[in-house]
Amino acid sequence: MDALAGLLDGPRARGAFMIRACFDPPWAVRVADEAPLTVMLMARGSCWITHDAGGGPVRLGPGDLAIARGPLSYTCGDAPDTAPQALILPGGECRYPDGGSLNGSMDLGVRTWGDRPDAGTMMLIGTYLLRGEISGRLLDALPPLLTLADELWSCPLTPLLTEEIVRDEPGQEVVLDRLLDLLLISSLRAWFSRPDSAAPAWxxxxxxxxxxxxxxxxxxxxxxxxxxxxxxxxxxxxxxxxxxxxxxxxxxxxxxxxxxxxxxxxxxxxxxxxxxxxxxxxxxxxxxxxxxxxxxxxxxxxxxxxxxxxxxxxxxx
CATH class of the missing domain: 1.10.10.60 (Homeodomain-like)
Structure with missing residues (x-):
């Protein structure tokens, strides 16, 4: 087994949190769920991600992907200075910034959340809820936030994930778990292959x-x-x-x-x-x-x- 295969032979999503987030500007969401790893794929529109680890805001356009490593928090929004309208806490709990409950008020159907399904921005999000679903060796090899621009990698999973994430059929959670694993492995393989990637020293x-x-x-x-x-x-x-x-x-x-x-x-x-x-x-x-x-x-x-x-x-x- 080569070193990269050994490193990537670890993601095993089990009932991962999968959602399609749809927003019209202005919008911003503060994510403080302490999840070990979250994959965000821009299907439509754009957003800015600001991670608490520093480094400044990062813009994602259509087809771009970001991977955020917990437990530090981060904010996604239409602009870096847009105030968060929602707060995501551990366990998937949603609240307004003032602490009021937001659970259910922005639901738009099967695994869809936000303003309206046909909003200008649509992001496909997959979250590994437990650290045990990801190899510790892999987590330690990643920066707090990494991004891949659309022109730097080719992902055939995007249309399939877009279609499957809103299905409500028997066994659908297992299908989405495996798609998330494949998306993560595919994106990390592309990221590690870049000469300018912040790959681990070894x-x-x-x-x-x-x-x-x-x-x-x-x-x-x-x-x-x-x-x-x-x-x-x-x-x-x-x-x-x-x-x-x-x-x-x-x-x-x-x-x-x-x-x-x-x-x-x-x-x-x-x-x-x-x-x-x-x-x-x-x-x-x-x-x-x-x-x-x-x-x-x-x-x-x-x-x-x-x-x-x-x-x-x-x-x-």
Whole structure:
């Protein structure tokens, strides 16, 4: 499995929140739902997104896409200075800015919300509601807000999603979940391929003739008892040269990266499989469940059992 495939082999929407938002200017919505990831595709018109992480307002035109990573809030509107008319809170709760309930008052039919269905602006929105639906490795690789202009990528899913989002048929939630996963993977693959993308350091380092092969060795065979000396021998350089080059490009030493990779794999397998802790420990390179549990809790702050039960989240990898 190549590095990008490994990174994207994670989105698993389960009853994701999908909606078609339709507005006439002036309009603005403040989104404070703390969702881990939201995908916004402009089907008609334009909007401005201002994220609390900074960076200034970003404009989306027809066909453009944005991905917002939580839990920070952001505002979407027809202009950067339009005051929000609605506030979206955790759990899909809608309120007026003064706190009054807005639930139901802007509903326009099946998964449609806003002013009127044929309004000048229409945005297709898909929200992953739980962090466990997205690999922690993927979330940590993304900036708070990324955008893709229509001319930089081709998305055949747009007309299909536009049609399916308003259907009300048996099994429709599953159809929309899979479409959202495909939309996210397709857009991220296009974003990562751009030379100016803010991809993580380890992803950019894959192109290096020395560090790239070492990263692939670690990613493909994490259970092997690697040492810096063994990795240097595989790369054909000295230990000191590998340690210096790896740290300079990736941002951390080889063994530190390996530990993070092993624990990230363990976190995903705890979430996605019923494998025992002993089996997972051996698969990712730990000699015992105790050794894995100790390292896991030191880094993530929760035990593997708590993470599997959903009472904690593996937030950094």
């Amino acid at each position: 992803y950019r380092a894959l192109a290096d003739p020395v560090v790239g092969p070492v990263l692939r060795l670690l990613q493909d065979d994490p259970a092997r008892p690697w040492t810096v000396a063994a990795l240097a021998a595989e790369a054909g350089v000295s230990r000191a040269a590998l340690a210096r080059r790896f740290t300079g490009l990736v941002g951390e030493p080889p063994m530190s990266y390996l530990t993070g990779w092993r624990l990230a794999l363990a976190a995903d397998r705890l979430r996605d499989t019923d494998l025992t802790l002993d089996t997972i420990a051996r698969q990712v390179g730990y000699s015992s469940p105790f050794a894995l549990s100790t390292a896991f809790k030191r880094v993530y702050g929760v035990s593997p059992q708590e993470h599997r039960a959903g009472t904690g989240t593996a937030g950094r990898a």
